[in-house]
Amino acid sequence: MASSIRVRAILNGDTAEVQTLIQHPMDTGLVKDAKGELIPAHYIQQLTFTHKDKTVFLADWGTAVSKDPYVKFAFKGAAKGDELKVSWVDNKGATDSLTATIQ
Amino acid sequence: MTALRLALGLTVALGLGVSAVAAADKPDPVADAKAFQAFFVKKFPKVAFDDFVNGPYSMNEDMRRQWEEKEQFPPYEFALEAGKEMFSKPFKNGKTYADCFPNGGIGIRQTYPAFDATEGKVITLELALNRCREANGEQPYSYVKDEMASLTAYMAYTSRGKRFDIKIPDDPRALQAYENGKEYFYTRRGQLNFSCASCHVQSPGERIRAEILAPALGILNAMPIYRSEWSGMGTISRRFVTCNSQTRAVPLEPQSDEYRNLEYYLSYVSNGLPVSGPGARP
Numbered sequence: 230m231a232s233s234i235r236v237r238a239i240l241n242g243d244t245a246e247v248q249t250l251i252q253h254p255m256d257t258g259l260v261k262d263a264k265g266e267l268i269p270a271h272y273i274q275q276l277t278f279t280h281k282d283k284t285v286f287l288a289d290w291g292t293a294v295s296k297d298p299y300v301k302f303a304f305k306g307a308a309k310g311d312e313l314k315v316s317w318v319d320n321k322g323a324t325d326s327l328t329a330t331i332q
Numbered sequence: 333m334t335a336l337r338l339a340l341g342l343t344v345a346l347g348l349g350v351s352a353v354a355a356a357d358k359p360d361p362v363a364d365a366k367a368f369q370a371f372f373v374k375k376f377p378k379v380a381f382d383d384f385v386n387g388p389y390s391m392n393e394d395m396r397r398q399w400e401e402k403e404q405f406p407p408y409e410f411a412l413e414a415g416k417e418m419f420s421k422p423f424k425n426g427k428t429y430a431d432c433f434p435n436g437g438i439g440i441r442q443t444y445p446a447f448d449a450t451e452g453k454v455i456t457l458e459l460a461l462n463r464c465r466e467a468n469g470e471q472p473y474s475y476v477k478d479e480m481a482s483l484t485a486y487m488a489y490t491s492r493g494k495r496f497d498i499k500i501p502d503d504p505r506a507l508q509a510y511e512n513g514k515e516y517f518y519t520r521r522g523q524l525n526f527s528c529a530s531c532h533v534q535s536p537g538e539r540i541r542a543e544i545l546a547p548a549l550g551i552l553n554a555m556p557i558y559r560s561e562w563s564g565m566g567t568i569s570r571r572f573v574t575c576n577s578q579t580r581a582v583p584l585e586p587q588s589d590e591y592r593n594l595e596y597y598l599s600y601v602s603n604g605l606p607v608s609g610p611g612a613r614p
Contacts (some may be wrong), residue, residue: 235405235409237404237405248404249409250404250405250409252410295563296563297407297410297563299405
């Protein structure tokens with residue numbers, strides 16, 4: 230299975246522009262399936278972006294975020310070739326991470 | 333509507349079977365396609381011909397900008413990756429999808445649907461894929477989404493840019509299938525009394541609630557699509573079914589004769605436009 234995370238980090242002057250797409254069902258726990266049974270809540274609780282051991286972006290998410298979330302942000306202080314680590318953990322304890330190189 | 337039909341050189345089927353159409357109205361797909369394409373080109377002089385395959389994005393500047401941004405991380409990417417994996421994975425008997433298709437199934441999307449002379453019916457890509465599975469002792473997939481959408485997404489992706497090349501052989505049954513598809517496209521049905529053409533020929537570029545209607549020209553070239561509304565992928569079958577239910581008509585079974593013939597007609601009149609699938613739509 231390929232990674233659930235797609236990242237693109239592009240340096241623009243002194244600012245790195247980061248875009249991320251994460252594959253995740255983000256079930257709210259309020260939706261019923263075809264049989265009428267509730268689909269249990271299953272959502273990302275925390276999403277972290279780390280650059281040089283420093284957390285540059287931290288999101289505490291709940292059920293209000295849509296399926297396959299897309300995140301875009303920018304931060305200063307990065308250089309070309311630096312590594313940016315992305316990781317998420319969901320309410321079932323599942324987790325995934327990926328390290329991208331800033332271009 | 334009548335004026336439109338005449339402009340498109342169509343026969344007004346007054347509830348009669350096609351068999352009752354006089355010989356003077358012999359189906360002429362070549363002229364149909366020419367008139368159909370000319371109609372859209374004239375209606376949207378600012379839209380480049382190849383751009384019609386981008387549906388609502390060819391009609392609306394704002395949506396286009398959002399879409400171009402989105403294409404950096406296409407929402408269909410996950411399905412595409414899954415499709416690529418599924419396509420190359422052998423069946424239990426060791427064969428693969430590649431064994432069922434010319435050129436190993438790569439870069440052939442633009443030739444479907446095709447008329448099969450031995451069976452005397454239209455074979456769509458979705459049907460061909462399931463037949464391939466069944467011939468190799470596998471269970472068929474649902475026509476509506478998930479696996480089928482992933483597989484067709486991959487096959488469309490390998491055919492991107494290739495121009496639709498749908499053939500109608502010199503066979504009365506093929507001509508009849510085409511004609512039936514055309515009839516289905518222009519026939520009003522359902523509680524709202526809409527035909528496919530009411531939206532996609534008369535009103536492309538117009539808003540229907542928050543959506544922008546896509547032109548019928550090139551509408552299948554972008555299939556399968558990821559629709560934000562579905563938060564997932566959908567096949568051509570799914571698009572037909574939802575179109576029917578949204579106009580409060582009774583949807584047919586996916587891959588029924590009518591749907592396959594409709595796909596045949598719609599694909600034929602979009603001949604010459606490039607494959608842009610898999611696509612993303614709001």
